[in-house]
Amino acid sequence: MKIEIKDVIKNFGEENVLDGITLDINEGDKIAMLGPNGAGKTTLIRAILGYYKLNSGEISVDGKDPVKKRVEILKKISFIPQLPPPIKISIDDLLGYICTTSGVKKERIIKEAEDMELDIKANIKKPFFKLSGGMKQKLLIAIALARESELYIFDEPTANLDPKGRENFANLLKGLKKESSVIYVTHRLEDLKGLTNRLIYLDIGKVTEDKRLEV
Template structure:
């Protein structure tokens, strides 16, 4: 599903990704770990087509992410490490997602409520005025309702309360069947019963890649 070959990404003189090669398949439930600054988010941004590789190749479901960004994004349900400062109201954002990705609005509402968020009562609020955890829950619900081929979650539970975390993993367990699922997390104990592969980055290099 994702093929990465000799990927290097340089900012200035620094190699944020240093000659990475990886193949990620439909059956993989992956945790990507590594210290702050190891290159995890840079790797994800490269997969999403937000960064052009300095050298090397990436293929996502047959697409070159940088050249076919729209097609690539259509295959991926992504929750970023930091929610973007979206200036739409909650309902406008949901309507936009429903229209652009052919998602069921009721399913978004239902998924939010499974995470204890009554999103309908916040429909008129500007998205960026929601609390950190609420934003994360809504973005998670939208990503899941999209039913994509690939899930990518960059520190998805960082802002969630304990119950929210528990519900998130329960939902993901159900929806990640037959979907390549990638978690970026510093807390392996949280995802250990969800994942079957562990990849560790250090200074932009893959230093560990094992089945678990």
């Protein structure tokens, strides 16, 4: 999926959280997005997903305005937010809901969860919010990867995972299609060895480095 970000400014109050960001993201790009806490990474991702009206500049996702065509665009994107949402329904009901609304097969989610070493069946009656932090992330990863998307956005999905969980996730990423694009926000570049072709550093709302790697 192609994303064009041009001169984007987003303020919260007096703060220029995105301060003139210009980036082209291409089909097949596997991006590691890095930068200190508060740099604007999550805000940029939310802007790509159409959460925010910009103060100025433009974002187009697949040639479309993500604010105006939000529903259409979100169908092509698998997204894992930085903080798991406080979902009250059981895992069983959650999977049922996802499978009905997105057409993903339940078996596929269970298979991805097994690869993440999360035993869904043992936890099926638990409400989502009662899973441990790492279990929530594993389930969100399984759901995101079970969907065939053109763009995968992971906002620090491994922050709560144990080392084995991080390794399993990296192995699953290797299975994504060549043409799918990935934006992976992380503070741990070492987890993504061989999985990225581009490093983008953000600081105080600006792109400070955009480095392409040989793959």
